[in-house]
Amino acid sequence: MTAPSHRWHLSTTRTTQLAPALELLPKKTMVEARPSSTRGPKPRVMHNLLAPALCILKFEERQTPWLDDIVFGAIHTGPGVISGKHSVSISDVHKVLRLPTISTDAAADCLSNHELRPMSTRQLQRVIEAARIALQGIALHLERHPLILQSIDVQVDFNALWLPQRPTTPSAANNEHPKKQRALMMIKANVPIKTIANELDISKNTVKQWKKALIAGDGEGSVEDN
16 A cells, blocks of 8 residues: 655745644643743744654654664763663653754643653753754754655755854854844744744844845845745
8 A cells, every 4th residue: 555645845935834743743731841930041942844754754653763873862962861861761852853843832742751740841951952962963864865755755955954154253253142043044944033033032123134134145035024
């Protein structure tokens, strides 16, 4: 029997196609694990451009030993081990890797501790740290092995994952806004300016300036003005 064809086209111009990936995840209603305090910076949010591919690989039960190896290495590189055991569950990292956005709020909706209660904020942060590290290795692997994506009929715009590194002087690097690179990645994915400003806790004018400079510097007419 021929496997159903999944035609997902992932590009910087259509982020709305990430939504169907949510249907492959178990739905849970959980109490918010994070404290209500508004102190400190807002939680980081990463838009996961590999979520559709990882969801399909899971849904079709493809054999992906390379994926387990990458996640295993990411746990050791990131949160590490505690008392000789993994500090986070490999299965929890896999769940987060299939989320369209990676953040403590998104992870809290699909993860629980061994007592099936809401996971602590610190533990959520450990899982997210491992997932973010794993994504880099997964992207490298998929880029070097294009047949994997071809076999599930998924296209990934790796240019949206690997922003071009421009040479900068030491003074320019020191003066660069710490959130600029993440904002640029979201701009290239056509995330609305208001959303970027809210998620990164920066002004809309700052985002607009970076977007204008990005379009002028790269000549990317595909970046919509929103």
